[in-house]
Amino acid sequence: MKEIEQKLNGKISRLTNKTFKFDERVGEGWFSAVYFLKTKEIAEKKLPNNHVTMQFFQKGDAVLCGTDEAIALVHTFAEKPEELEMHSLKDGDRIKPFETVLTISGPYQYFGFLEGIIDGVLSRRTSVATNVYNVVKAARFSGKQKPIIFMGDRDDHFTQQAGDGYAAFIGGSTAQATHAMSEWWGKKGMGTMPHAMIQMFRGDVVAASVAYKETFPEDDLVALVDYNNDVITDSLKVARKFGNELSGVRVDTSRTLVDKYFLRNHHLMGTFDPRGVNPELIFALRKALDDEGFQHVDIVVSGGFCEERISHFESLGVPVDMYGVGSSLLKINIGFTGDNVLLNGTPSAKEGRRYRPNSRLEKVVYHGS
Structure with a gap:
């Protein structure tokens, strides 16, 4: 505390x-x-x-x-x-x-x-x-404190954002999705690209990332890489294009989908739940990036994360650098x-x-x- x-x-x-x-x-x-x-x-x-x-x-x-x-x-x-x-x-x-x-x-x-x-x-x-504090605590299970992005803008009425953002700040989250969330404690919201942006570039993550970098050249570039449900392929495409200019990739795979990496590697199936953002996918993504010299690229995950799920990831040593968390933080308990x-x-x-x-x-x- x-x-x-x-x-x-x-x-x-x-x-x-x-x-x-x-x-x-x-x-x-x-x-x-x-x-x-x-x-x-x-x-x-x-x-x-x-x-x-x-x-x-x-x-x-x-x-x-x-x-x-x-x-x-x-x-x-x-x-x-x-x-x-x-x-x-x-x-x-x-x-x-x-x-x-x-x-x-x-x-x-x-x-x-x-x-x-x-x-x-x-x-x-x-x-x-309290919810945020418990998630923050779970994200330092392995000895290193990993940032928590408060992404609760779509999970409740917009009029609650300022107060919820302040409460999240008190709980330990200083990275927040909207300017309103940061209003009471004096910073601005953060974020890079949604799926809607990649859709307008017809699923071309590299083209979307180029447009982002040209429009916001001072920002860290974190590419969203699950649009085509092939996070390793698209992560490597963006990393090869930007090299050291790529700060990170965000994986937000729907929990109803199995990434194409597993469809290409059938021998991996059957011993774990391959849906959504799962530990095996993130291990494979980290290895693929490292093998091509992109050790500097951080991995951000989001989509249905909560205290228990983060604790599970950390107990396995999953190489996540930042968690995006939304609805679980807004439960009034x-x-x-x-x-x-x-x-x-x-x-x-x-x-x-x-x-x-x-x-x-x-x-x-x-x-x-």
């Missing part, structure tokens, strides 16, 4: 309210569960002098993310936020089951209607950060809960829940919205 902590200490502290583009209707209760809105009205009319402490937690080992966003949300939409007292862990902190990560204290009617929204922010951001645990300074929580003080929490300073 030191990598993330150093990154946070060296590059960012707290994101500010200006980072986030909140929908103004949050303040009108449009996104709050109706029973929170009704409780707010009752508290205003019947219990105006109440003072509660709400604490937030989840139930697993995780990499926390979303605290800055949640704090900014409260500071933007709570009533009299300057009168609220908040304590929080930081984005990037490792957390344990049931550990309190955030507390908010003040009159319920000032902030209680934001409870469900805060839960959702913390749940999504922490899920993505961590849920946060907010509970009122103190009422007017005394313990008061539903059965099975209690106030859990946490010495790791830091007091949040209000700087205005």
Whole structure:
């Protein structure tokens, strides 16, 4: 976890309210569960002098993310936020089951209607950060940290990209597919060519690569080589054309296809699943490149990769230099809960829940919205 902590200490502290583009209707209760809105009205009319402490937690080992966003949300939409007292862990902190990560204290009617929204922010951001962290950890199984490209743009609604990209950054991925994904942490997206580009050159990977290099001469050239389902043949064609100018090749073979390399080498079949991007194909590709003197060409793989699949590749020593990962990183598998645990300074929580003080929490300073 030191990598993330150093990154946070060296590059960012707290994101500010200006980072986030909140929908103004949050303040009108449009996104709050109706029973929170009704409780707010009752508290205003019947219990105006109440003072509660709400604490937030989840139930697993995780990499926390979303605290800055949640704090900014409260500071933007709570009533009299300057009168609220908040304590929080930081984005990037490792957390344990049931550990309190955030507390908010003040009159319920000032902030209680934001409870469900805060839960959702913390749940999504922490899920993505934790998923990415686990994939990054799997990709250093063999002793060398291999980069993870966050390619989640096609797996969820585009409005989620900035927050998901930030959560992926907290989890350890600094290579991301869109500019929006990098918006909150200050870089731009990266990428070379999709299958659509090669299609417009009628499947001629060399011609597509030439066009790319001529148009973006300062970029590293990474050629996509699975369009014709013959990755070794097309990789060698591009490598012979560009030599040292070729930085890498990306293999994204569909998991329903068997590469033509195996159709030419029937004797290899029968001992493994030959579909998609498989270890045997990457071993063969690396050997073919090396045999012709292209040891400098990196191999990037993508298409259905997840923590378990990367761990399998790394355990076999498959010569992958970078993984592109998408949908598996966006699974929301961590849920946060907010509970009122103190009422007017005394313990008061539903059965099975209690106030859990946490010495790791830091007091949040209000700087205005």
